Amino acid sequence: MTTAPAQREYFLDSIRAWLMLLGIPFHISLIYSSHTWHVNSIEPSWWLTLFNDFIHAFRMQVFFVISGYFSYMLFLRYPLKRWWKVRVERVGIPMLTAIPLLTLPQFMMLQYVKGKAQNWHTLTPYEKYNTLVWELVSHLWFLLVLVVLTTVSLWIFSRLRQRLSARADRFFAHITLGKLSLLFLLLGIAYAALRRALFIAWPPILSDGLFNFVVMQTLFYLPFFLIGALAFVYPRLKALFTTPSPWCAVAAALAFIAYLLNQRYGSGEAWMYETESVITMLMGLWMVNVVFALGHRLLNFESKRVTYFVNASLFIYLVHHPLTLFFGAYITPHIASNALGFLAGLVFVIGIALVLYEIHLRIPLLRFLFSGKPQNKVASIKVRG
Structure with missing residues (x-):
């Protein structure tokens, strides 16, 4: 058992950042997929649908494993109340900031784009409330879930620290990916049954x-959050994820095929969503190995460029969604080619997001609101004539 990493986990920082930034091509490809979204192209693209499905099937599971890992690392550094305050501020303040500045204007824009603004008064009070919850939380849902997981972990992490025992050490000293797969299969079935x-x-x-x-x-992401925390504690568990496993790669590929078949032939009135939860629970676990092993091999180094995107990833993720919807509503109809539209969307969204990120860096209040961190004074920028 260990309570501190031997060195800074550059590859985990990088993976977390790139998983967030992957939300940009994910949402842009959603415009051109066969899935019904806020805005869609006239004709769907099969390969962008496949690309979109692949990202959706594993991305957030891996993200929550990393979140659990870093959350427990910080839990061991801070007093309990201080830890909760720091963690909630880091995710809660950006979420609360984005609602009035990003998702509310986005919601108002979509009401006019979809021609529903005139029907708002016909909704019941509950329908209005529920619509606002779905639309204003929108792509910020994972921040809300992190706030809930952090609060729940006040008890879970405290118990985990107190109850770590020789028996638990022996269990995790002999843990295998097969045992983990069986555990996550049972968890997926339990979630589906609920x-x-x-x-x-x-x-x-x-x-x-x-x-x-x-x-x-x-409830769905709690197992991934906890396995991430345990990976920080037990080197054997972490090694399982960072050591390449051909078995995991093959299993993840087969799980993705099962996911596609369920999407194609499943029915929402039957067991489609329950089946999907079991498949994505397992695929998420196996993709942790695939992503961690690749990241550990390719991204475990310090780089100013990577650090820049690590720092920028949350802000870019927050602003990309309304930019994507604007692109889909007003620019996509004028681009005949789906492939060209997808590439143009990437350039449009990423380009504007980076400009906005640089602008916000120069405004202390915005830096605080979009990061949840107290901001130090920025050194003055000298302009040479």
């Missing part, structure tokens, strides 16, 4: 935005 029970007992609850984010999403 969802099906709710669907039978009270179907409307699954359409409630707040319940979906706070309860269902939190």
Whole structure:
């Protein structure tokens, strides 16, 4: 058992940043996919649909493993209340900032783009509330889930630190990917059973935005968050993820095929969503090995360029969503080629996001609001004539 990493985990910082930035091609490809979204191209693209499905099937599972790893690392550094305050500020302040500055204007724009603004008064009070929850939280959902997981972990991490024992050491000293796969299979089945029970007992609850984010999403990603925390504690577990496993790569590929078949032939009125939860629970675990092993080999170094994108990733992720929807609503209809539109969308969104990031760096209040960190004074920039 260990309580501190031997060195800075550059590859984990990099993976976390690139997983967030992968949200840009994910949402732009969603415009051109066969999935119904806020805005869609006239004709869907099969390869962009495949690309979109692949990212969706594993990205956030790996992200929450890394979040759990760093959360427990910081938990051991700070007093309990200080840890909770720091973690909640880091994710809660940017989330609360983005709602009025980004997702609210985005929601208003979409009301006019989709021609629904005139129908707002016909909705019941609950329908208005639920619509606002879905639309204003939008792509910020993972920040809300992190706030919930951090709060729940006040108890979980405290118990984990107190209950670490020789028995647990022996268990994790002999842990294998096969045992982990069996565990995550059972967790996926348990989650699917809970969802099906709710669907039978009270179907409307699954359409409630707040319940979906706070309860269902939190429950799904909790195992990944905890396995990340345990990977910080137990070197054997971390080594399983950072050592390349051909078995995991093949299993992840087969899980993705199963995911596609379920998307193609499943029915929302039957067991499609429950089946998907089992598949993505397992695929997420196996992709942790694939992504960590590649990242450990290719990204475990210090680089000013990588550090720049690590620092910029959250801001870019927050602003990319309204930029993507603007592109989809007003520019996509004028580009006949889906491939060209996808590439143009990447240039448009990333280019403007980087400009906005550089602008926000020069405004202390915005730097604080979009990072949740107290800001030091920035050295004055001298302009040579």
